[in-house]
Amino acid sequence: MTLLTSVFAAIICTVIWYNNAPKSEMKVGLLCWIYWGASLMWFVDAIYEYSELGAEYFTPAPIYMLNDFYLGLSVVALGLIIWLVYLLIKDPKGVVKAALFQKKKNN
Amino acid sequence: MACLLVPAAGAVVTTVAAKMIKSTEKDAVALQVSTEHGIETVEKIPFSKKLNWLSKLLWGGSALLLFEHVWHGEVVPWFPFLTSASNPADTAVMLEEMASVGGSMLLLITLVWGGMLIVAGNIQKKALQPQVSEKQGRSLI
Numbered sequence: 001m002t003l004l005t006s007v008f009a010a011i012i013c014t015v016i017w018y019n020n021a022p023k024s025e026m027k028v029g030l031l032c033w034i035y036w037g038a039s040l041m042w043f044v045d046a047i048y049e050y051s052e053l054g055a056e057y058f059t060p061a062p063i064y065m066l067n068d069f070y071l072g073l074s075v076v077a078l079g080l081i082i083w084l085v086y087l088l089i090k091d092p093k094g095v096v097k098a099a100l101f102q103k104k105k106n107n
Numbered sequence: 108m109a110c111l112l113v114p115a116a117g118a119v120v121t122t123v124a125a126k127m128i129k130s131t132e133k134d135a136v137a138l139q140v141s142t143e144h145g146i147e148t149v150e151k152i153p154f155s156k157k158l159n160w161l162s163k164l165l166w167g168g169s170a171l172l173l174f175e176h177v178w179h180g181e182v183v184p185w186f187p188f189l190t191s192a193s194n195p196a197d198t199a200v201m202l203e204e205m206a207s208v209g210g211s212m213l214l215l216i217t218l219v220w221g222g223m224l225i226v227a228g229n230i231q232k233k234a235l236q237p238q239v240s241e242k243q244g245r246s247l248i
Contacts, residue, residue: 033166034167041114043215048211
């Protein structure tokens with residue numbers, strides 16, 4: 001379920017990135033790298049788990065599925081927080097800079 | 108257990124390598140290509156940027172996997188930070204898992220990145236081949 005959640009997050013981010021390309025004002029590309037990287041790693045984890053459990057891997061108990069989904073959502077949230085911090089630091093639209101400085105009034 | 112340490116180490120290596128390669132790279136040659144919007148001047152992206160793709164995949168994946176390990180209580184905020192490093196029997200299992208699962212993660216991501224390089228190279232070749240001319244005054248085909 002964690003793998004599935006991160007794969008869906010990766011696909012959605014890639015579609016958003018493609019839709020806005022070549023502009024990258026929102027730096028969505030970073031989210032794509034994060035979620036695809038994690039998805040590939042969990043995919044390897046899933047292969048090893050499948051080699052141990054066999055077909056049982058595809059029929060997890062509901063409580064495990066729920067916990068895994070909860071973890072998946074938390075992971076997606078963490079990815080979004082990393083992206084948000086990166087976006088505010090890079091500030092490609094100059095919004096943070098504009099908020100920190102005010103125009104001098106000419107009297 | 109601690110499989111994420113292998114891709115994380117890979118991330119450190121690729122980040123350092125990308126920075127070193129970037130400092131030695133020459134300026135890319137500007138090329139002119141005709142697109143549906145007219146003639147555009149483009150540059151081939153340097154290898155350091157492509158290496159950064161791998162670096163970002165590894166850092167991103169490692170960060171989220173670290174969170175997962177904390178979630179499962181395999182990584183803790185006190186020494187020795189890895190719960191399986193507290194006794195020799197668990198440490199042996201952990202090292203074995205790092206070699207198998209961690210190594211496979213690094214290998215798969217590197218293979219995917221290699222595939223991306225091949226596809227990107229083919230796209231660049233296809234886009235440039237018929238109408239390339241170097242910027243220094245050569246006429247376009």
